[in-house]
Amino acid sequence: MDFSLTEEHLMIRDAARDFAQTELLPGVIERDDKQTFPQELVRKMGELGFMGIMVDPKYGGSGMDTISYVLIMEELSKIDASASVMVSVNNSLVCYGLEAYGTEEQKQKYLTKLATGEQIGAFCLSEPEAGSDATSQATTAIDKGDHYVINGTKNWITNGGRSDVYLVIAQTDREKGHRGINAFIVEKGMPGFDIGPKEDKLGIRGSDTHTLQFNDVKVPKENRIGEDGFGFKFAMKTLSGGRIGIAAQALGIASGAYELALKYSKERKAFGTEICNHQAIAFKLADMYTEIEAARMLVMKAAWQKDKGENYDMASAMAKLYASKVAMEQTVEAVQIHGGNGFVKEYHVERLMRDAKITQIYEGTSEIQKIVISRGVIKG
Ligand code: COS
Numbered sequence: 001m002d003f004s005l006t007e008e009h010l011m012i013r014d015a016a017r018d019f020a021q022t023e024l025l026p027g028v029i030e031r032d033d034k035q036t037f038p039q040e041l042v043r044k045m046g047e048l049g050f051m052g053i054m055v056d057p058k059y060g061g062s063g064m065d066t067i068s069y070v071l072i073m074e075e076l077s078k079i080d081a082s083a084s085v086m087v088s089v090n091n092s093l094v095c096y097g098l099e100a101y102g103t104e105e106q107k108q109k110y111l112t113k114l115a116t117g118e119q120i121g122a123f124c125l126s127e128p129e130a131g132s133d134a135t136s137q138a139t140t141a142i143d144k145g146d147h148y149v150i151n152g153t154k155n156w157i158t159n160g161g162r163s164d165v166y167l168v169i170a171q172t173d174r175e176k177g178h179r180g181i182n183a184f185i186v187e188k189g190m191p192g193f194d195i196g197p198k199e200d201k202l203g204i205r206g207s208d209t210h211t212l213q214f215n216d217v218k219v220p221k222e223n224r225i226g227e228d229g230f231g232f233k234f235a236m237k238t239l240s241g242g243r244i245g246i247a248a249q250a251l252g253i254a255s256g257a258y259e260l261a262l263k264y265s266k267e268r269k270a271f272g273t274e275i276c277n278h279q280a281i282a283f284k285l286a287d288m289y290t291e292i293e294a295a296r297m298l299v300m301k302a303a304w305q306k307d308k309g310e311n312y313d314m315a316s317a318m319a320k321l322y323a324s325k326v327a328m329e330q331t332v333e334a335v336q337i338h339g340g341n342g343f344v345k346e347y348h349v350e351r352l353m354r355d356a357k358i359t360q361i362y363e364g365t366s367e368i369q370k371i372v373i374s375r376g377v378i379k380g
Helices: 007-024 028-034 039-047 066-079 081-101 104-114 174-180 231-267 279-307 313-343 349-358 366-379
Strands: 121-124 140-143 147-158 165-171 181-187 193-198 209-220
Touching: 007 039, 007 066, 028 349, 039 081, 066 081, 066 231, 066 279, 081 104, 081 121, 081 147, 081 165, 081 231, 081 349, 104 165, 121 147, 140 165, 147 165, 147 181, 165 209, 165 231, 174 181, 181 209, 181 231, 231 279, 231 313, 231 349, 279 313, 313 349, 313 366
Parallel strands: 121 165
Antiparallel strands: 140 147, 147 209, 165 181, 193 209
């Protein structure tokens, strides 16, 4: 067993840290306030290889491992979780899905642009009536011979407005249940595909979240991913890796808030000394550090299992469940350590606290992670 990072991992982590400090930190409060994220920053993340971290270089990716992905996600999330969710969705749901299950033609046509950040992708599973209960897809994709016709609504879609490529899950044959579900590549601008207004959110406000409408959208048959009926398993398999990304995001949000709280506690004085010298604050710091380290172990272990080619369904669910809980609890503590200043935007911790909440909801709620873990535990 070896807990140390390689030289290469340390360099990747430092590059991500440097980018987050120099490029993401300036303007992060304004982006949160105005709910924007400039394309220029997406382009820069693409140049650094952050949009296709694990993709094979022959498709334009960086060819790195999942540990590197986690390190990059943590560093970006310490500063700007809106940036990191864009990276996470593009990497683990879209690029991974296409690379693992797409045809060579699909990879050449779509993955090569998505992996460089020239184009951005979205993953469209959730619906008004099907979030956790993902087999109950109301969106239909009717087989018309050489094409499918898609009708329905998708909700809360990250990168919903700014994407070029959308992976859409839809029901082809309701009688077959989850075996009648397919996944399709839909391009922005296909007739009948409309993007609804941007959602006004509690957190990750810089990220672009939309409802999507599909009205008789004609999608060529070659845009289906995998065999007929593979769509639900495609969604489950990609989400399993996605959960490592969100767990790393939660870890970053928690450690970002902790680092701010630690620094503040060494500067702020009360009762004649820095507040870190009061046991009430020192014990909070001890708990925060311990919880974050425990979360880091689970996140790294899930990434390591994926890199080793082992099954990581339970490991990613445990990492996401625990890291998101730590993010929520420890960002609240970071605000508390900051006192009145914690409630003010310029100290950043209130944003991290708002951003933390979504990590317990998207890519499977904490309750869904417990279903996955408990089934795995019982099955043995
Ligand atoms: N990898 C591969 N296949 C999987 C899988 C995985 N990780 N998880 C489930 N499957 C397969 C099952 O093996 C089953 O196939 P077979 O009948 O051929 O064996 C099929 O998928 C259906 O699985 P199951 O019966 O377990 O489905 P359930 O309806 O009970 O749902 C959960 C399972 C709850 C785990 C699933 O619906 C889920 O993850 N929901 C949350 C979805 C989500 O994350 N939503 C957020 C949207 S993205 S922001």
